[in-house]
Amino acid sequence: MLDSFGLISAETPITEGLCALLRTGSVPFFLRLTGQAPHYQEAECMEMAEIKGGLDKDFFTRMQDRQNRRLRLIGNLVILVLLTIELRTLLIGAWNDSILVAAALATVLVARKLTARGKPEYAVSVALMTLTLLVSCSMWLEQGLYSGALIAFPTVLVVAGVIASERLFWALLTIMLATVALISFSAYFGYRAFQPLPIGVGRWAVVSSILVVSAGTIVWMMREMRNMQSSLEREGKRLRCSQAKITHLVGHDALTGLANRTAFSSHVTQMIEAARTQQRTLALLYMDVDNFKTINDSLGHTAGDELIRSVAGRLKQVVRDADTLCRHGGDEFVMALANIDDVHTAVAVAQRMQEVISQPFELSSKQLVTSLSVGISLFPNDGHDADTLVQKSELAMLQAKKAGRNTHFVHQEDLSADSHQRLDIEQALRQAISRDELRLYYQPIIALKGERLVGAEALLRWQHPEQGLLSPDRFMDVAEQSGLIAEIGEWVIRRACEDAMRWQQHGLRLGVSVNLSAIQIRRNNLQSVIVDVLNESGLEPELLELELTESMLLEKSDAFLQLLKNLKKLGVSLAIDDFGTGYSNLSYLQRFNVDRLKVDKSFVLDLSSNEQNRAIVTAVIQMAHSLKLQVTAEGIEHQLVQRILTSLGCDHAQGYLFSRPLEPDAFLGYARSYSERA
Numbered sequence: 001m002l003d004s005f006g007l008i009s010a011e012t013p014i015t016e017g018l019c020a021l022l023r024t025g026s027v028p029f030f031l032r033l034t035g036q037a038p039h040y041q042e043a044e045c046m047e048m049a050e051i052k053g054g055l056d057k058d059f060f061t062r063m064q065d066r067q068n069r070r071l072r073l074i075g076n077l078v079i080l081v082l083l084t085i086e087l088r089t090l091l092i093g094a095w096n097d098s099i100l101v102a103a104a105l106a107t108v109l110v111a112r113k114l115t116a117r118g119k120p121e122y123a124v125s126v127a128l129m130t131l132t133l134l135v136s137c138s139m140w141l142e143q144g145l146y147s148g149a150l151i152a153f154p155t156v157l158v159v160a161g162v163i164a165s166e167r168l169f170w171a172l173l174t175i176m177l178a179t180v181a182l183i184s185f186s187a188y189f190g191y192r193a194f195q196p197l198p199i200g201v202g203r204w205a206v207v208s209s210i211l212v213v214s215a216g217t218i219v220w221m222m223r224e225m226r227n228m229q230s231s232l233e234r235e236g237k238r239l240r241c242s243q244a245k246i247t248h249l250v251g252h253d254a255l256t257g258l259a260n261r262t263a264f265s266s267h268v269t270q271m272i273e274a275a276r277t278q279q280r281t282l283a284l285l286y287m288d289v290d291n292f293k294t295i296n297d298s299l300g301h302t303a304g305d306e307l308i309r310s311v312a313g314r315l316k317q318v319v320r321d322a323d324t325l326c327r328h329g330g331d332e333f334v335m336a337l338a339n340i341d342d343v344h345t346a347v348a349v350a351q352r353m354q355e356v357i358s359q360p361f362e363l364s365s366k367q368l369v370t371s372l373s374v375g376i377s378l379f380p381n382d383g384h385d386a387d388t389l390v391q392k393s394e395l396a397m398l399q400a401k402k403a404g405r406n407t408h409f410v411h412q413e414d415l416s417a418d419s420h421q422r423l424d425i426e427q428a429l430r431q432a433i434s435r436d437e438l439r440l441y442y443q444p445i446i447a448l449k450g451e452r453l454v455g456a457e458a459l460l461r462w463q464h465p466e467q468g469l470l471s472p473d474r475f476m477d478v479a480e481q482s483g484l485i486a487e488i489g490e491w492v493i494r495r496a497c498e499d500a501m502r503w504q505q506h507g508l509r510l511g512v513s514v515n516l517s518a519i520q521i522r523r524n525n526l527q528s529v530i531v532d533v534l535n536e537s538g539l540e541p542e543l544l545e546l547e548l549t550e551s552m553l554l555e556k557s558d559a560f561l562q563l564l565k566n567l568k569k570l571g572v573s574l575a576i577d578d579f580g581t582g583y584s585n586l587s588y589l590q591r592f593n594v595d596r597l598k599v600d601k602s603f604v605l606d607l608s609s610n611e612q613n614r615a616i617v618t619a620v621i622q623m624a625h626s627l628k629l630q631v632t633a634e635g636i637e638h639q640l641v642q643r644i645l646t647s648l649g650c651d652h653a654q655g656y657l658f659s660r661p662l663e664p665d666a667f668l669g670y671a672r673s674y675s676e677r678a
């Protein structure tokens, strides 16, 4: 409806205020709204439609109804006046006038009909045009310019000027001027004489009626205009409110109420301009909540959202008016610091941010502690536009993550190259998972007593399409930092159990060991993954060994202890991998009820020549046996080392001497030939 009035179309900039009342081609007045509201056009089409709909129904329909009522009222008044005049003309026998007034009456009745049928525009046009012609005729036939009907002309023009089309207005004026000219020149050149009639009661009545109807119409129109103006002001306010709401939604993040990426980017662009003009430094802080994914996965998305809101609330407290803070994505926030002296100010703010976030959060009656990794980039050193600065600060943040989290890093070009590489690896690793490029290789584990094959350690590889077979050292870091290890780790457990079942189908009952990452332990679903995999593959739990590292045992939470207990209850065994390289605390071994120690290869490789390592390995084996733990030695490359370990009573052995890690089919062949030999 609005579009058909030509008021607001989707392309028209929306209002910032009322501007003017306009005359239109139809009866209702309407507003022309001017001014630019830059964000409005970004709003959803749906919201635009809502605003249009709101104006359409509530505003214009109301206005139109009211005007139609008024027009009917004026029509009635005019009929009354015309009837009075008709009576008078009949009484005095002014037959010409009588016919004209009867014609005017008929016209007004037709106009009323048209208004009742919802065509007030036609009604007004017909009425005004006919009235003008009748008045002109009356003047021509009777008293010329002496006629009292002449005073109807200005009134007709005022009414036409306000409620009729511009074309009709000019047409009426032309007719009036032509009439006046015709009468004047006819009289001047003597074609026709016009005489004023004596003034009496009748003339008084006609002139007064015309004046009353004119005054009534004009008063009505003025009132209408005032009413209209206040209604439009109200509508204007409503529009401004809607506009403000839409502008807010367009530029803000719904969860935290902070600026979103789009708004932030335009703020930062302005800040960069200002910094350039004032030759000042600007800093961007890219902040990432450490371990958010784990928190989100373990406590659920509602708690995750609550944490994000609380983090945003605390960060806001540190922000100055001149600075800008935005939520850049899931658990990432970016802040622009205006007018800083140097990098030290940015670092101080980063520290302050870390400090406020390191205080415990109260989430659904649970206390939760987290930290913040912050990357800093500076204008003009690191870039000249918002995107580059954000990108550089993100790379610096990744460096902070790499350095162990809960720290901050200032962007440096050489570090950036490394981070770019890491981002590339992460991207490629994601594709590797979906393209099924990951492989499991198996390294045989031999029981030294009797030299029997007892199982294999599953070791991950990436069959890279261009770089060939990659060992975990090339991608494990990235997998852990990106959280991809959770998905990869689950795949490893599943594939290892399925392969162990396949060996059984070939008559080989062998154990399989898989390495766990700390991130898998921290996620809440490890136990259910293992239960599912054992059920689905059918592997006996005692054939599955989970390898933990010593550092994982430093996690002293009740949940971790319970997890290990539950895993033990399932029947799977636990081994401590790389034993000797970490915090070899005996009390941990007892407390966590592990089954096996795997002596790190760094002690084993040169066992035959290194007295110190031999002493360490001897002590580890004795200590483990006294705690009823089994020992596996890793990294056996020479027979002499095997002999020494056998003499020391080491239970199992693993190393290149027996075999390098083998792809599944090769391992099956190896295992078969081993069993045939036995």
Ligand SMILES: Nc1nc2c(ncn2[C@@H]2O[C@H](COP(=O)(O)O[C@H]3[C@@H](O)[C@H](n4cnc5c(=O)[nH]c(N)nc54)O[C@@H]3COP(=O)(O)O)[C@@H](O)[C@H]2O)c(=O)[nH]1
Binding pocket: 443, 457, 458, 459, 460, 471, 472, 473, 476, 489, 492, 514, 515, 516, 517, 577, 578, 598, 601, 634, 635, 636, 637, 654, 655, 656, 657, 661
């Ligand atoms: N969380 C997970 N970690 C995994 C997984 N698969 C492997 N890894 C870890 O990656 C690290 C590197 O492993 P990899 O390159 O496979 O190296 C293993 C062996 O190839 C190597 N090895 C074995 N015998 C010898 C030997 O005689 N000499 C020698 N120089 N190296 C040898 O040792 C690695 C096995 O180490 P460990 O796990 O400590 O038993 C490594 O830390 C893996 O743990 C995975 O699926 N998940």
